[in-house]
Amino acid sequence: MDPTDIRVPDYFHKVVDCQWACPSHTPVPEYIRLIAAGRYTDAYMVNWASNVFPGILGRTCDRPCEPACRRGRVEKEPVAICRLKRVAADNKGEIKRLLPAIPARKNGKRVALLGAGPASLTVARDLMPLGYHCVLYDGDGRAGGMIRSQIPKFRLPEAVIDEEVGYITDMGVELRLGRRVDSLKAVLAEGYDAVFVGTGAPRGRDLDIPGRKEAAANIHIGIDWLSSVSFGHIDKIGRRVIVLGGGNTAMDCCRSSKRLGGEQVTVVVRSGFDEMKASPWEKEDAMHEGIPILNYLVPREFVLRDGRLAGMRFEKVAAHYDGTGRRSLVATGEPDLLLDCDDVLVAVGQENAFPWIERDIGLDFDKWGMPKVDPRTMQSTLPKVFFGGDAAFGPKNIIWAVAHGHEAAVSIDKLLSGEQVKDRPPPLVNLVSQKMGIHEWSYDNDVSLDLRYKVPHAEQAVALKNIKVEVELGFDRKLGYLEAERCLNCDVQTVFAAPLCIECDACVDICPMDCITFTGNGGENELRPRLKVPANNPSQDLYVSAALKTGRVMVKDEDVCLHCGLCAERCPTGAWDMQKFLLEMTQAGPACRSR
Amino acid sequence: MTYIAKPKLHHPKLPTNKLGFTHRDYEGAVSTLCAGCGHDSISAAIVQACFELDLPPHRIAKLSGIGCSSKTPTYFLGASHGFNSVHGRMPSVLTGANLANRDLIYLGVSGDGDSASIGLGQFAHSIRRGVNMVYIVENNGVYGLTKGQFSATADKGSKNKRGVMNTDSSIDMVSMALQFGASFVARSFSGDKDQLVPLLKAAIAHDGAAFLDVISPCVAFNNHLGSTKSFDFVREHNEAVNRLDFITTREPIRVDYQPGTVEVVTQHDGSVLRLRKVAADYDVHNRIAAMNYLQERGAAGEVVTGLLYLDAEAHDLHGYLNTVEKPFNELGEAELIPGSESLERFNQSLR
Numbered sequence: 003m004d005p006t007d008i009r010v011p012d013y014f015h016k017v018v019d020c021q022w023a024c025p026s027h028t029p030v031p032e033y034i035r036l037i038a039a040g041r042y043t044d045a046y047m048v049n050w051a052s053n054v055f056p057g058i059l060g061r062t063c064d065r066p067c068e069p070a071c072r073r074g075r076v077e078k079e080p081v082a083i084c085r086l087k088r089v090a091a092d093n094k095g096e097i098k099r100l101l102p103a104i105p106a107r108k109n110g111k112r113v114a115l116l117g118a119g120p121a122s123l124t125v126a127r128d129l130m131p132l133g134y135h136c137v138l139y140d141g142d143g144r145a146g147g148m149i150r151s152q153i154p155k156f157r158l159p160e161a162v163i164d165e166e167v168g169y170i171t172d173m174g175v176e177l178r179l180g181r182r183v184d185s186l187k188a189v190l191a192e193g194y195d196a197v198f199v200g201t202g203a204p205r206g207r208d209l210d211i212p213g214r215k216e217a218a219a220n221i222h223i224g225i226d227w228l229s230s231v232s233f234g235h236i237d238k239i240g241r242r243v244i245v246l247g248g249g250n251t252a253m254d255c256c257r258s259s260k261r262l263g264g265e266q267v268t269v270v271v272r273s274g275f276d277e278m279k280a281s282p283w284e285k286e287d288a289m290h291e292g293i294p295i296l297n298y299l300v301p302r303e304f305v306l307r308d309g310r311l312a313g314m315r316f317e318k319v320a321a322h323y324d325g326t327g328r329r330s331l332v333a334t335g336e337p338d339l340l341l342d343c344d345d346v347l348v349a350v351g352q353e354n355a356f357p358w359i360e361r362d363i364g365l366d367f368d369k370w371g372m373p374k375v376d377p378r379t380m381q382s383t384l385p386k387v388f389f390g391g392d393a394a395f396g397p398k399n400i401i402w403a404v405a406h407g408h409e410a411a412v413s414i415d416k417l418l419s420g421e422q423v424k425d426r427p428p429p430l431v432n433l434v435s436q437k438m439g440i441h442e443w444s445y446d447n448d449v450s451l452d453l454r455y456k457v458p459h460a461e462q463a464v465a466l467k468n469i470k471v472e473v474e475l476g477f478d479r480k481l482g483y484l485e486a487e488r489c490l491n492c493d494v495q496t497v498f499a500a501p502l503c504i505e506c507d508a509c510v511d512i513c514p515m516d517c518i519t520f521t522g523n524g525g526e527n528e529l530r531p532r533l534k535v536p537a538n539n540p541s542q543d544l545y546v547s548a549a550l551k552t553g554r555v556m557v558k559d560e561d562v563c564l565h566c567g568l569c570a571e572r573c574p575t576g577a578w579d580m581q582k583f584l585l586e587m588t589q590a591g592p593a594c595r596s597r
Numbered sequence: 598m599t600y601i602a603k604p605k606l607h608h609p610k611l612p613t614n615k616l617g618f619t620h621r622d623y624e625g626a627v628s629t630l631c632a633g634c635g636h637d638s639i640s641a642a643i644v645q646a647c648f649e650l651d652l653p654p655h656r657i658a659k660l661s662g663i664g665c666s667s668k669t670p671t672y673f674l675g676a677s678h679g680f681n682s683v684h685g686r687m688p689s690v691l692t693g694a695n696l697a698n699r700d701l702i703y704l705g706v707s708g709d710g711d712s713a714s715i716g717l718g719q720f721a722h723s724i725r726r727g728v729n730m731v732y733i734v735e736n737n738g739v740y741g742l743t744k745g746q747f748s749a750t751a752d753k754g755s756k757n758k759r760g761v762m763n764t765d766s767s768i769d770m771v772s773m774a775l776q777f778g779a780s781f782v783a784r785s786f787s788g789d790k791d792q793l794v795p796l797l798k799a800a801i802a803h804d805g806a807a808f809l810d811v812i813s814p815c816v817a818f819n820n821h822l823g824s825t826k827s828f829d830f831v832r833e834h835n836e837a838v839n840r841l842d843f844i845t846t847r848e849p850i851r852v853d854y855q856p857g858t859v860e861v862v863t864q865h866d867g868s869v870l871r872l873r874k875v876a877a878d879y880d881v882h883n884r885i886a887a888m889n890y891l892q893e894r895g896a897a898g899e900v901v902t903g904l905l906y907l908d909a910e911a912h913d914l915h916g917y918l919n920t921v922e923k924p925f926n927e928l929g930e931a932e933l934i935p936g937s938e939s940l941e942r943f944n945q946s947l948r
């Protein structure tokens with residue numbers, strides 16, 4: 003293999019598995035170390051700069067970082083990255099003085115942000131400090147999007163939303179709330195320099211089976227029902243509730259029902275339990291609250307008695323796989339299942355809908371009715387209109403909305419500075435030795451052997467009585483410290499200087515994970531199996547040195563390195579060094595523009 | 598020296614041996630030697646050899662004298678028996694232990710100072726008696742522990758770190774071991790585990806006095822230009838006479854070798870050694886030829902490595918002395934106190 007070029011930012015970025023997996027590339031180990039050091043405010047600000055909503059995300063994030071976390075490959079479970087974010091948010095001091103200053107003199111450019119969800123708010127957060135005049139529109143009366151309208155308060159208290167949305171709206175964003183936008187043409191006619199569409203995926207899918215119309219009074223579309231609950235228009239539900247669907251919306255529907263009078267709440271899914279879209283922890287929480295999840299049941303009919311919904315009939319099915327491994331659900335032939343109920347919540351999917359965007363303004367849609375959007379620049383076919391969040395590519399989650407928002411802000415800033423939107427700015431990277439003494443490092447290199455800590459919960463009897471009681475109590479400072487210590491500091495990179503190596507084998511001998519091999523060079527596929535422990539995880543790179551004195555090369559499998567620094571401690575010549583790699587995405591502003 | 602302990606975590610795909618152990622289970626405490634010391638690599642090679650041989654750690658005894666090298670038994674085989682004796686006295690303590698309990702595997706770990714200076718006599722006698730052991734000299738040409746004075750194995754004409762030349766003649770421990778009658782003699786290099794690990798395995802399997810001289814650079818005091826025990830010098834002058842594969846059961850010999858280049862030797866315990874010859878005419882069974890060859894190549898400035906001499910049918914001290922099979926600690930009262938009648942009979946036999 004060719005020697006690894008560690009100057010390419012992606013190389014070490016990939017080693018920081020969590021940061022690489024995070025759509026907005028939050029420097030995770032950096033903030034985790036700050037938490038361990040008790041510097042909660044600093045930890046919060048590292049988060050805030052990348053993901054904008056640390057307190058919200060610390061409770062609700064889909065956490066793509068955790069399945070990626072190296073710790074999960076080294077022992078049973080990843081670091082509780084998400085809940086550590088909340089530790090920073092819960093314990094931080096006053097941060098207002100640390101927020102970017104908003105110029106009193108504007109730059110004369112006006113940007114419309116349609117929909118006040120996390121995507122639009124991120125664009126505002128990035129553009130306001132640059133002097134743009136941002137106008138935020140939403141049909142709802144308060145900003146926050148689905149963070150406010152959908153996510154139940156027992157998972158995310160209102161105060162947290164108010165605080166973090168407030169940091170942005172307080173920047174002087176002009177608010178036009180409580181009025182839906184019904185024509186993009188009209189918005190454009192107001193002469194904005196750019197328009198960002200962050201209107202989400204607001205339509206809940208319905209279920210068109212017999213009895214739907216007749217029983218309509220007791221059948222509710224999940225997301226509409228949840229927002230009515232959030233805004234206080236609904237505060238009770240029948241005693242027996244069926245929730246249809248296996249996603250996170252279904253989990254929020256069933257747990258909300260349980261708190262609004264539902265005594266017998268049942269979730270029913272068409273296919274298998276394991277294939278449900280809901281995150282494993284959401285399913286766990288629901289079942290923990292006494293909600294059974296029934297699977298392999300296809301809804302056939304809403305059953306009425308005396309003109310009122312009385313139950314539902316389901317066909318029993320089983321999964322069958324054909325020769326190509328494709329799955330289909332086949333009726334088992336057993337008698338149908340009849341479940342009695344008073345109300346049904348339909349949470350079988352969410353769709354985009356753009357009835358308010360005219361099709362004759364140069365903004366192209368594909369055959370599925372989705373706008374054509376460049377996934378890197380977020381630009382539509384109408385150059386000054388950008389999309390982001392659920393509106394761009396269908397329903398995702400908050401952290402993706404934030405990532406889109408940052409990218410769109412860069413595009414808008416470049417466009418309005420007369421630059422090519424396509425030329426994307428490289429990330430800012432920094433690599434600094436952590437050596438303080440012969441065997442001293444400026445990070446805690448002793449690896450904790452603790453297993454993942456559980457977040458304490460409120461007492462269930464109390465939690466189920468009031469929909470506003472937050473279930474998770476969060477880690478306290480002590481638990482937060484212990485959990486933070488589980489992080490392996492994957493950003494403190496093992497950096498190898500081939501000319502210094504005397505091939506004494508000291509690093510090979512000390513490495514607790516058998517990561518390092520000195521061997522003859524070869525092609526990657528040929529090298530991987532003949533390393534000290536075969537490198538069987540192709541998603542993890544091999545770090546290969548230039549040829550050494552003996553003609554061999556150093557090959558390090560990055561897969562399960564603990565970043566313990568022992569290789570560098572045992573190296574007599576300093577050929578190994580532990581260097582902190584800090585990567586920050588370049589956001590809108592002078593740094594994203596060409597000089 | 599390292600401040601943190603080596604983390605207990607290990608690679609999830611680490612292979613296990615027949616006893617269900619990984620190689621990590623054969624490690625000891627974290628080393629306090631200088632970073633990069635050759636001795637640490639030898640420890641790692643011993644760990645690997647014992648792991649590959651599926652040895653139960655509690656059936657091994659490691660004995661040593663004084664020196665950085667003699668400290669190393671703390672850093673491997675943490676679950677084995679250990680005895681850190683006084684300077685140069687490892688061989689007699691090992692001999693005594695071996696006589697008391699022949700069931701253990703004995704690793705004698707020493708340095709060039711420990712064995713070629715203060716312990717030279719002890720070394721000589723343990724070898725000539727044929728004690729069943731693996732005698733390992735971690736040879737760096739200096740007294741590492743006392744800050745790098747030349748040892749007796751330092752080559753005449755080689756220079757110390759300050760550039761001062763060694764004027765004394767050097768002792769070649771391999772030649773001495775051959776002369777004293779060691780039945781397994783080898784030399785290797787701490788920086789070449791591919792060579793060292795199979796040699797260690799073969800030496801452990803050998804019944805008799807096995808001697809291993811392992812050149813092991815002292816990075817603190819003897820790894821400079823002008824040293825003949827530095828990484829660079831040994832790599833440049835290393836002349837391996839053969840390469841060894843150690844096999845516990847007889848497998849068919851792979852056909853990818855030229856005829857005449859592979860020799861298969863079966864040792865007393867049934868273990869099979871496959872020698873891939875590098876020097877085509879080198880005969881590992883000829884003690885005198887081996888001594889000649891070593892002198893010749895040594896004079897030419899080469900460091901000869903590999904399996905240098907092997908007597909596959911060797912006997913050991915217990916055989917010569919016709920001692921009792923059972924370890925002392927397993928002998929019962931009846932065997933230990935045979936009674937006055939037996940004493941009388943014995944005394945009679947001497948009259």
Ligand SMILES: Cc1cc2nc3c(=O)[nH]c(=O)nc-3n(C[C@H](O)[C@H](O)[C@H](O)COP(=O)(O)OP(=O)(O)OC[C@H]3O[C@@H](n4cnc5c(N)ncnc54)[C@H](O)[C@@H]3O)c2cc1C
Pocket residue numbers: 062063064116117118119120121122139140141142146147148149152153181182183184200201202203204225228250251254358390391392393397398399400401403
């Ligand atoms: C029940 C539920 C639970 C969820 N839980 C989580 C979770 O725990 N974690 C997570 O990461 N994600 C979760 N999500 C997904 C997450 O809420 C969304 O992915 C995210 O909010 C998308 O952000 P956005 O900025 O694209 O738009 P949204 O947050 O959807 O906001 C869009 C806004 O645009 C407004 N709008 C739409 N059309 C118009 C119009 N024509 N005129 C004016 N305003 C308009 C809407 O009123 C809305 O306020 C959940 C979603 C649901 C439905």
Ligand SMILES: Cc1ncc(C[n+]2csc(CCOP(=O)(O)OP(=O)(O)O)c2C)c(N)n1
Pocket residue numbers: 663664665666667684707708709710711712715735737739740741742743748
């Ligand atoms: C009886 C006695 N004399 C002298 C010493 C001092 N001393 C300690 S270690 C050592 C030499 C060790 O050299 P070597 O065996 O080569 O070990 P190395 O440190 O080089 O591995 C000496 C002379 C001692 N400890 N005891």
Ligand code: SF4
Pocket residue numbers: 018019020021030031070071072073080081083488489490491492493
């Ligand atoms: S161990 Fe820490 S740095 Fe490494 S992937 Fe997990 S959270 Fe990130």
Ligand code: SF4
Pocket residue numbers: 496512513514515516517518558562563564565566567568569570
């Ligand atoms: S930091 Fe070095 S010694 Fe530690 S696990 Fe990684 S490669 Fe091995």
Ligand code: SF4
Pocket residue numbers: 630631633634635636665666737741742814815816817818
């Ligand atoms: S002084 Fe030399 S022999 Fe002793 S530990 Fe240091 S490098 Fe090794």
Ligand SMILES: [Mg+2]
Pocket residue numbers: 664666708709710735736737738739740741748
């Ligand atoms: Mg020495």
